[in-house]
Amino acid sequence: MRLTLSHVGLSFDGAPGEGTRALEDVSLEVSGGVVGLMGQTGSGKTTLLEVMAGMLRPDEGSVLVDGRDACGAEGSRALAGAVGLVFQIPERQFFEPTVERELVFGLRSRGLGAAEARERAGEALALMGLELDELAARSPLALSGGQQRRVAIASVLALEPSLLLLDEPTAGLDPRSRSACVDAVRAAARSGATVVMASHDANVLAAVADRVVVLESGRVTLDDPARELLGDAPLMRSHGLEPACASRAASALRRAGVAVEGAPLTADELAAAILAARGRS
Amino acid sequence: MGEKIVEARGVSHAYVTGRPTLRDVSLDVAGGELVAVVGENGSGKTTLARHLNALIALQAGSLTVAGLDASDPACVWELRRACGMVFQNPENQFVSSVVAEDVAFGPRNFGASEEDAAGAAGRALEAVGLAGFERRDVHGLSGGQQQRVALAGVLACGPRLVVLDEATSMIDPRGRDELARAVEDARREHGTTVVWITHDMEIAGRADRVVVMSGGEVVAVGAPGDVLADEALLGRAGLEPPLATRTWRALERAGAVSGPAPVTVEGLVSALCD
Numbered sequence: 001m002r003l004t005l006s007h008v009g010l011s012f013d014g015a016p017g018e019g020t021r022a023l024e025d026v027s028l029e030v031s032g033g034v035v036g037l038m039g040q041t042g043s044g045k046t047t048l049l050e051v052m053a054g055m056l057r058p059d060e061g062s063v064l065v066d067g068r069d070a071c072g073a074e075g076s077r078a079l080a081g082a083v084g085l086v087f088q089i090p091e092r093q094f095f096e097p098t099v100e101r102e103l104v105f106g107l108r109s110r111g112l113g114a115a116e117a118r119e120r121a122g123e124a125l126a127l128m129g130l131e132l133d134e135l136a137a138r139s140p141l142a143l144s145g146g147q148q149r150r151v152a153i154a155s156v157l158a159l160e161p162s163l164l165l166l167d168e169p170t171a172g173l174d175p176r177s178r179s180a181c182v183d184a185v186r187a188a189a190r191s192g193a194t195v196v197m198a199s200h201d202a203n204v205l206a207a208v209a210d211r212v213v214v215l216e217s218g219r220v221t222l223d224d225p226a227r228e229l230l231g232d233a234p235l236m237r238s239h240g241l242e243p244a245c246a247s248r249a250a251s252a253l254r255r256a257g258v259a260v261e262g263a264p265l266t267a268d269e270l271a272a273a274i275l276a277a278r279g280r281s
Numbered sequence: 282m283g284e285k286i287v288e289a290r291g292v293s294h295a296y297v298t299g300r301p302t303l304r305d306v307s308l309d310v311a312g313g314e315l316v317a318v319v320g321e322n323g324s325g326k327t328t329l330a331r332h333l334n335a336l337i338a339l340q341a342g343s344l345t346v347a348g349l350d351a352s353d354p355a356c357v358w359e360l361r362r363a364c365g366m367v368f369q370n371p372e373n374q375f376v377s378s379v380v381a382e383d384v385a386f387g388p389r390n391f392g393a394s395e396e397d398a399a400g401a402a403g404r405a406l407e408a409v410g411l412a413g414f415e416r417r418d419v420h421g422l423s424g425g426q427q428q429r430v431a432l433a434g435v436l437a438c439g440p441r442l443v444v445l446d447e448a449t450s451m452i453d454p455r456g457r458d459e460l461a462r463a464v465e466d467a468r469r470e471h472g473t474t475v476v477w478i479t480h481d482m483e484i485a486g487r488a489d490r491v492v493v494m495s496g497g498e499v500v501a502v503g504a505p506g507d508v509l510a511d512e513a514l515l516g517r518a519g520l521e522p523p524l525a526t527r528t529w530r531a532l533e534r535a536g537a538v539s540g541p542a543p544v545t546v547e548g549l550v551s552a553l554c555d
Contacts, residue, residue, distance in 0.1 A: 041424035041453045088451070089370060142296070145369060145447065146322025172369060172450040174321035174480055175521045200453045203524075242454030245483070245524040249546045256554045267524050271531030274553065278537065 001082055001162045001194050002031035002066050003052055009060035010047060010218075022047040023058065024218040030196055034189045036209030036226060037198040040240050044218040045198040046088060049165045052196060054079040084161030088168045088198075090152035091141060099143070099151055100136035106159045124158035125151070127184045129177055145172050150181075157184055164188050166197040170204050182208045202244040206230045206265040214239055231263020246270040253277075284312040286442050286474040287333065291342035294328055294497075302328045304497040305342070312441070315468060315475045317485035317505075320494030321519035326478045329494070330446045333476065334364035347441040362391050365435030369447040371427035372420070380406070380422075380430055381415035387438040398437075405437035406430075408470065409463040425456020429463050436467055442474045443467065449481060457481070482523035485509060486544040493518050510542040525549035 010023040022044050030052075037045050050056040051063060054070055065082075068075035087093045096102040103121035104114070112120065122132035128150035135143070140151055153169055166185070170178045185208050189195050199205050205212060205226060212229045214222035221239060222229060229235065233243035233251045243251070249270055250260045259277045264270040287310035294303040303325045310316050320326050331337040333346055335357045344351040347363035365387075368374050377383040385395075385402035393401060406412055409429040414422070419430055428448055435443055445464070449457040461484065467473045477484060485491050491508040493501040495518040501508050508514070510526050521527070522542075528549060529542040543549045 041456060144323045144327065150322075168451070172322075172447050172480065174519055176519045177322055240455060245546070246528075249524060249528065249549060252546055252550045253553065256550050258550075258553060267527035268531050270524070270528045271535065274528070274532060275535055275537055 002029065002064075003070075003163065003194065004029045004064040004067075005051070005061065006064075007061035008051060008058040008063065010051065010056060010058045022218050023051065026061070026215075026218070026220055028213060028220065028223070030194050032189070032192070032194050033210040034185060034195040034197060034208050036205035036212040037196060037215065038200070038202070038205065038212055038241055039198075039215035043215040045215055046167055047218075048215065049085065049167050049196065049198060052163070053083050053085045053165055055085075079163070082162045084156035084159050084164050086153050086156050086164075086166040086169050088171070090148045093152055093155075094140040094148070097139060098136065099138050099140050100132065102140050102151065103132070103155050103158060106155065110159070120158050121154070124154040127157060127180065127187075128154045129180045130154070146174060146177055149173060150177055153181060153184070157188065160188075160191075160193075162193050164193045164195045166195070168198055168200065170199065170201060178204060179207075200242070202230050202236070202242060202247070203265075206244045206246075214241065216240070227263065227265065231265055285309050285345075286312050286314075286347055287476070288345045289329075289332075289342065290344070292329075292332060292339065292344055293341040294325075294332070294337065295340070302497050303332075306497075306499050307342075308492060308499055308502065310442070310474060310476060312474055313468065313472045314490065315464075315477065315488045316490050316492060317488035318476060318478045318492045318494060319480065319482070319485050319518075319520060324494040324518070325497040326494055327446055328497075330366065330444045330476065330478055333442065333444050334366055335360050336366070362438050363440055364442040364444060365438055365440040367428065367431050367435055367443065367445045367448045369450055371424070371431040371451075374431050374434070375419050375427075378418050378420060379415075380411070380417045380419055383419055383430060384433045384437050387434050391438060401437040401439070402433070405433035408436055408467060409433045410459070410466075423456060424452030425459040428452055428456060428460045432460065432463055432467075436471075436473070440473065442476065444476045444478070446478045447480070448477075449479065449484070457484075461487075482509060482521075483545065486523050486525075486548075493520070495519065505544050506541065506548075509544040 005028045008026040012020045012022055039045050063070040065075045065079045070079050104117040107117035125132045170181050209226040212226045230244050233247045236243040244265050246264045250264050253260045260273045262273055264273045289308045292306040295301045318326050339352045346360055349356040349360040375383050376386045381402050385398040388401040389398040409432050486505045491505050512522055523544050525546050526542045526544050532538040543552045
């Protein structure tokens with residue numbers, strides 16, 4: 001799915017052009033792969049995802065879904081059938097009394113039979129490291145925070161959306177669940193989905209994103225290949241972002257006189273860069 | 282160990298599903314300590330935290346917090362004053378949309394006069410670096426500022442112990458650093474004891490001690506340098522060591538370094554350069 005945003009602007013609490021400006025002149029095209037969305041709290045990431053999902057209509061500019069106006073009848077139908085959105089606060093998207101009913105709701109709404117819906121729900125939940133048999137009858141609101149988040153992600157993954165939007169999906173997840181989430185997002189992208197994922201965590205985006213877009217006060221200020229941007233600690237800091245841990249460590253080592261080259265983003269890459277620096281000295 | 286602020290012995294708990302979420306947990310926390318609690322999702326961290334200020338009633342074992350018996354209903358009021366909690370989502374704990382009113386709510390609720398409550402709120406806001414924010418709308422603040430308002434609301438009650446339950450997972454890195462500094466200031470100035478539940482190994486690496494939970498049990502307690510460098514232990518608990526430790530291990534495998542593994546970036550730099 002190709003989503004094209006041109007000069008999108010949006011204000012809250014006021015008439016168009018007044019109130020709090022949440023998005024300002026945002027132009028972006030996303031089509032396949034995983035796009036990471038970074039920016040400080042309040043920079044407009046969630047608003048942008050909601051515009052992409054068709055939940056908010058911009059005051060200015062246009063959103064096209066495969067060339068059709070997302071606000072028109074045809075375009076909004078196409079978008080509604082294709083989009084999957086994982087909310088930042090998962091408990092706000094739950095509305096069914098049990099985990100199983102929560103997971104199969106979307107699938108059943110799309111016409112799947114009970115058995116097939118349950119099977120797909122179980123598979124999606126297993127991707128997130130949880131067992132449907134174990135949780136089926138529990139209330140989603142009675143689960144731990146990490147379990148809630150994984151159920152919310154699974155309920156969206158089960159729909160196999162061609163536009164997958166995730167708002168801080170790994171916040172509060174332990175390393176194992178975080179890496180399950182990263183694997184599931186990569187798998188969705190490999191199978192053709194367009195993925196946009198908002199995250200503060202440069203370490204997670206280093207593992208999953210092809211490209212990173214940075215928002216500041218509602219404007220796009222950077223839009224670069226992920227490795228190029230995430231490996232540039234000074235550039236990230238200058239935009240108020242925290243670089244990946246390996247990138248920060250590389251900067252600290254350089255300051256201490258170790259001539260680490262390149263842009264390491266993982267522990268193994270950092271170790272290799274340290275060994276290379278030692279080999280040169 | 283000096284004065285014990287937390288003394289838990291054989292604490293066990295099960296929710297209505299019957300599955301135990303805490304199993305025979307024993308833990309001491311000394312006054313002024315910063316103890317990080319790490320563990321995978323569902324390991325019992327939040328259930329343990331909620332016992333500390335009596336949000337969950339004790340089912341088995343014994344627990345005292347600041348000398349108050351958590352199993353004694355007569356102590357619950359005082360215990361909640363002694364132990365304040367900061368939750369994951371700050372919006373879930375605001376009771377007023379105006380900063381000063383929200384922060385003063387706690388002391389007023391514990392019986393302070395309007396004047397004393399306002400004074401406590403002002404001091405707490407100053408302690409977290411938010412003096413001048415009194416009349417602001419909490420919903421118009423950044424995530425880090427909101428969490429500091431939540432922390433101020435807790436500090437205004439004069440707690441002996443502050444429990445932070447994943448308090449940085451929903452805020453940006455700048456907000457995380459702001460909160461960490463505010464917590465450090467509270468410890469330095471008031472000797473506040475802190476139990477910090479986190480997935481962030483960088484925060485855990487700066488604690489005095491680290492507690493590892495798995496399957497409702499405390500499986501390790503020790504200095505960050507011992508616990509966080511133990512890859513096998515963390516692996517069994519579904520966790521991974523901090524980046525500094527993983528980098529050190531990779532260098533070790535290549536025969537380039539030896540000796541104790543660092544657990545923080547600063548530790549890695551000094552181990553490689555000193």
